[in-house]
Amino acid sequence: MSTGPSPDQVPLLELDGVSHAYARTPALREVSLTVAPGEVVAVTGSSGSGKSTLLHVAAGLLRPQAGRVHLLGHDLAGVDATARAVLRRSEIGIVLQYVQLVPDLPVLDNVALPLTLNGSSLAAARTAAADALAEVGLTDAASAAPAELSGGQAQRAAVARALITSPRIVFADEPVASLDPVGGRQVLDLLRGVTARGAALVLITHDNTVAALADREVRLRQGSVEHEAVLR
Amino acid sequence: MSMAEIHLALLLAGPRHGYDLKHAHDAWFPEERPLAFGQVYATLARLVRDGLAEAVDTRSEGGPERTLYAVTDAGRERLLAWLATPAPPAGVAGEDVVRKTVVALHSAAAGADAAAVLSGQRTAHLKRMRELQRSTPPAPGSASGLAEHLARRHALLHLDADLRWLDEAVEALRTSAAHDLATHSTPPATAPDDSPQAHHAPTQHSEESTR
Numbered sequence: 184m185s186t187g188p189s190p191d192q193v194p195l196l197e198l199d200g201v202s203h204a205y206a207r208t209p210a211l212r213e214v215s216l217t218v219a220p221g222e223v224v225a226v227t228g229s230s231g232s233g234k235s236t237l238l239h240v241a242a243g244l245l246r247p248q249a250g251r252v253h254l255l256g257h258d259l260a261g262v263d264a265t266a267r268a269v270l271r272r273s274e275i276g277i278v279l280q281y282v283q284l285v286p287d288l289p290v291l292d293n294v295a296l297p298l299t300l301n302g303s304s305l306a307a308a309r310t311a312a313a314d315a316l317a318e319v320g321l322t323d324a325a326s327a328a329p330a331e332l333s334g335g336q337a338q339r340a341a342v343a344r345a346l347i348t349s350p351r352i353v354f355a356d357e358p359v360a361s362l363d364p365v366g367g368r369q370v371l372d373l374l375r376g377v378t379a380r381g382a383a384l385v386l387i388t389h390d391n392t393v394a395a396l397a398d399r400e401v402r403l404r405q406g407s408v409e410h411e412a413v414l415r
Numbered sequence: 416m417s418m419a420e421i422h423l424a425l426l427l428a429g430p431r432h433g434y435d436l437k438h439a440h441d442a443w444f445p446e447e448r449p450l451a452f453g454q455v456y457a458t459l460a461r462l463v464r465d466g467l468a469e470a471v472d473t474r475s476e477g478g479p480e481r482t483l484y485a486v487t488d489a490g491r492e493r494l495l496a497w498l499a500t501p502a503p504p505a506g507v508a509g510e511d512v513v514r515k516t517v518v519a520l521h522s523a524a525a526g527a528d529a530a531a532v533l534s535g536q537r538t539a540h541l542k543r544m545r546e547l548q549r550s551t552p553p554a555p556g557s558a559s560g561l562a563e564h565l566a567r568r569h570a571l572l573h574l575d576a577d578l579r580w581l582d583e584a585v586e587a588l589r590t591s592a593a594h595d596l597a598t599h600s601t602p603p604a605t606a607p608d609d610s611p612q613a614h615h616a617p618t619q620h621s622e623e624s625t626r
Contacts, residue, residue: 391574
């Protein structure tokens with residue numbers, strides 16, 4: 184069971200007054216948000232409400248024009264691009280709506296990729312990847328090419344890859360929007376499983392049934408937090 | 416049942432006869448079955464008994480004797496307390512969700528906040544969805560497991576339909592508020608003789624009564 188936010192817990196993620204605009208169109212306006220260890224937070228809103236920009240800012244992929252972002256104890260303003268990339272590869276998991284497996288690599292090596300990029304030997308990385316594939320029920324697909332997988336299988340492989348480094352926080356942007364209900368449910372259960380070891384999950388979604396799996400909902404409208412509610 | 420609170424809301428605009436109440440109710444809720452006069456008078460009698468409404472005048476004016484009813488302070492409090500409590504997020508809560516929203520839009524002058532009603536209802540619905548999805552899934556392969564699964568899906572999909580409607584309502588309320596702000600920043604061409612909150616209603620009374 185997740186523990187949720189409490190004053191004595193250091194948040195894994197903290198956004199304070201974050202604003203960002205593309206050209207002159209504001210995408211985020213003074214957004215503040217904290218995510219505690221073991222928490223599932225749903226960031227919801229219609230398309231264009233700023234959800235994906237929020238994910239990019241929170242995961243250190245985009246530097247906001249105003250406000251502060253603290254991720255896993257780092258003030259991202261003081262972390263250069265290289266260090267941010269290392270942080271993403273080692274302590275953050277990211278899952279997107281459309282799976283981005285490398286087409287030329289077998290599924291096993293796709294899942295092993297974060298570890299080999301972090302300097303693991305190929306043999307060690309493959310062993311860990313085989314375990315990760317077993318966790319998501321894809322042992323039989325290890326030597327398959329990504330193109331041979333169904334949508335649900337490919338997304339489970341992407342989840343295995345995102346979780347192989349045991350990230351402390353996982354960002355998922357519409358992770359099941361292109362899956363059928365059964366496949367979607369499997370992916371969501373796998374993602375939610377990270378809270379058992381104290382990691383947090385940030386679910387970006389426009390789908391109410393997905394949002395309803397979270398402990399807390401943060402709802403965006405035109406780049407601002409319109410509504411925030413504890414669902415537990 | 417929300418009938419008592421709806422009657423209280425209908426009395427907010429000023430004292431009314433049972434006859435007027437029935438027609439005002441039917442205009443607010445054009446999709447529902449028209450109210451029977453018997454039900455109006457039974458509800459009014461209960462409201463008076465409970466101190467939520469009072470008879471303020473009785474007139475005959477040549478026709479049958481008619482009593483004018485008014486809402487009391489206790490009635491006003493009861494209405495606001497009802498609006499502040501989300502409808503039970505059951506699989507088929509739809510009607511009550513609509514009732515609370517319609518009543519809130521018509522009761523702004525008494526301190527009702529339609530945006531807060533919508534936001535509270537969204538949370539109640541999501542919480543119920545969360546419970547439904549987190550409870551142990553029914554065992555597959557048996558008739559009772561299948562029946563339970565289907566009943567749960569029915570509840571989830573109806574809650575989702577309500578949530579989509581709530582989203583639309585929030586959006587419409589925002590647009591209407593922005594519109595009001597824009598029109599009220601210039602002096603009104605004619606003095607409005609009805610209450611300002613009537614302009615927030617998603618549908619106009621005149622359209623409803625001709626349906």
